[in-house]
Amino acid sequence: MxxxxxxxxxxxxxxxxxxxxxxxxxxxxxxxxxGLGYGGVHMVSSDVLHHVHPPDYRFVSYHRSREHGGHVVYYDEAGRRAHPDQSAVDLTGYEGAVAVMGDSFVEALQVAHEDSFVGRLQTAANGHTPVQNYGTSSYGPALYLLQWRHQIRQQRPSYIFLMLFGNDVRNDAEMTAIAQVDSCGEIVAVSGAEQTWFARVARSTYLARLVRKVQLQLVWAWEHWGEETGESFLDFLEENPDITDLTDGYLQQLVRETREVGTQLVLLAVPSKEDTLRRAARTTRRAFHDKVRVWAEQHRVPFVDLATPFLVAAEAGARLFFPRDIHFTEEGHRVVADVLLSAYPKVFTGE
The missing domain is CATH 1.20.5 (Single alpha-helices involved in coiled-coils or other helix-helix interfaces)
Known part of the structure; x- marks a missing residue:
């Protein structure tokens, strides 16, 4: 029994x-x-660049607050953000080829590729010149220098448009602390932590990614229960540091190396969300955008002003940033693209 x-x-x-x-x-x-392979941002560990995008990888974007998402994000064979139907393009041999570098503001996971400013530049170029998006979340000048050396220099683009953001200074300090240097103290690599077996499986399993999405959105909804909707400056800390000697050194080295091969480096900086939306903040502090502009002038590097066009667009009622997320909306990306097309028409359209 x-x-x-x-x-x-x-x-x-x-x-x-x-x-x-x-x-x-x-x-x-x-x-x-x-095709419901949800994801927020996907990275794999790198022995040189700390973290990179997995090649030929796609997912459906989402945000825990649900204020953006639902579009497909695709990284091409070279790990660059690209149109989901686009194959990787080698920039070598193209006169006037453009590489766009930066962090999550350039990667632009919050909007569909064609609505990002890099996607808009690609559309405007219409085959005149290739425009490639090298934007990678949590990068700063230390990693931009290594990215230039290992991913971009051999392709010799005619132009690099580099967008800086306030947390770049902190990122440089963190990456330098774990960097490998040569006998002269020059940075040569930043090794990322090895991913666990569980993390690799979770990234490749659609069901695990769906469970993670639901979990994050439920936790966010619980933590923000009863809050009023509207513009917020609390979900993301907008850092406004001075440019340190460390960051200054990485930027100067990048300027030297791009000039050596005939690549024109152009700097941009993310306008302050708080300054753009709050009149009082505009007169009480010097934003990181302005600090980058001064640095560019001192080192004779072309600089494209985004703060002024953002103020004008905001005064006209444009919604340039998401209410809670600190990144650009589609309208914000449109303003960036329009400014660059106006400043460099021959580069992108040949006109």
């Missing part, structure tokens, strides 16, 4: 486990069939 009960329990356990596994497999297949 006892054996029969034990066998019955074992059979039930096998059926339950088997049923669960079948449900998992079916769910995974359905998610893949419908």
């Amino acid at each position: 006892g054996r029969d009960v034990s066998r019955e329990r074992s059979a039930r356990a096998v059926l339950l486990i088997g049923g669960f596994l079948v449900a998992v497999v079916i769910s995974e297949l359905l998610l893949r069939i419908f």
